[in-house]
Amino acid sequence: NKQVIFKNYVVGKVNDSDLEIRTSQLRLELPEDGTNDVLVKNLYLSPDPYMRSRMKEDYTSYVPPFTPGKPIDGYGVSKVVLSKNPAFKEGDYVTSFTRWEEYSVIPGGNGLKVIDTSESVPLSYYVGCLGMPGFTAYVGLYEILKPKQGETIYVSAASGAVGQLVGQLAKLAGLYVVGSAGSQQKIDLLKEKLGYDVAFNYKQETDYNAALKKYCPKGIDMYFENVGGKMLEAVLDNMNKFGRIAVCGLISQYEKENSDGIHNLSRLISARITMRGFLQADHANLQPEFLQKMLGYLKEKKFVYIEDIDEGLESAVGAFVKLLSGGNVGKQILKVATD
Ligand code: NDP
Secondary structure (H helix, E strand, O other), X not given: OEEEEEOOOOOOOOOHHHEEEEEOOOOOOOOOOOOOOEEEEEEEEXXXXXXXXXXXXXXXXXXXXXXXXXXXXXEEEEEEEEEOOOOOOOOOEEEXXXXXXXXXXXXXXXXXEEOOHHHOOOHHHHHOOOOHHHHHHHHHHHHHHOOOOOOEEEEOOOOOOOXXXXXXXXXXXXOEEEEEEOOHHHHHHHHHOOOOOEEEEOOOOOOHHHHHHHHOOOXXXXXXXXXXXXXXXXXXXXXXXXEEEEEOOOHHHOOOOOXXXXXXXXXHHHOOOEEEEOOHHHHHHHHXXXXXXXXXXXXXXXXXXXXEEEEOHHHHHHHHHHHHOOOOOOEEEEEOOOO
């Protein structure tokens, strides 16, 4: 059983040597003593930015830091191989929170949910647009920002797993949609495939304040914050009165020991801005309506979903490092096995 092992807590940039692939003996059986345990074969694993925070020793959130010497874990799509749990049978496809390895025992079947395969959508979508990143976009846009037709929304990391959906859902809600991303390829995608009205490359237009003035001529009513740092500072200067900011993530800060200071928070007062952090996990009650609505939109081809799929558990480390350095184009996926 190949596994991705966390070597030690990371300070600064993650690199290839912080994770390693180890092979252990595999026995396709369930432990004698475990009740309701399920053995799954992992098909798709989901490298996600929050996993970088779990590499810090002092990380405190709703999931614990990784343990040195043990496999890392995260969202996945798996297939049931053996089950002592009446809720799951051999051959079921499930969404899971699973270790990064080929086969996993899920104690008590905890966290597994059966996927309705009659919907015939790609299984990997269940860690993307129909999974945690999709749900994040949904919660952030509808619950936190509460868009009104005709408003301007600005989205950073706009072509990523979350951002590409925020833009398309915002367009469906009748907004003027502005995005930024880190390469020309991503900018083209935003404008040509992902419904963004305009988009700019923040690595080329480095005067963010000037760029936002140019691309948001009517100012910003809503900011879907994925990056933080200097971008947030420039956004604050360009927010309209009574604007809203949904703080989803601050990826530009995750690998910094000293976060960039924000020097213009007084804008929150002068422009009466509401800025609210959120965690998708707090809104689990919205999961059923999310899935129903997004499946409907998918069938009606109201949105597209771009994935960047790397294959094989050996590619795990590279895929994770790539995600954090902006090398992914669309949702980063790790395909571990074909069925
Ligand atoms: P993405 O698919 O967007 O991948 C990460 C992207 O971030 C990279 O491709 C890169 O795109 C961009 N990026 C990396 N470093 C920097 C940097 N220094 N400055 C600016 N951009 C950078 O990831 P997700 O869509 O999965 O996640 C987006 C954000 O949402 C993250 O901050 C994440 O932590 C957060 N999140 C929050 C959740 C919540 O519940 N609050 C749940 C899920 C995600 P580019 O080339 O454009 O720079």
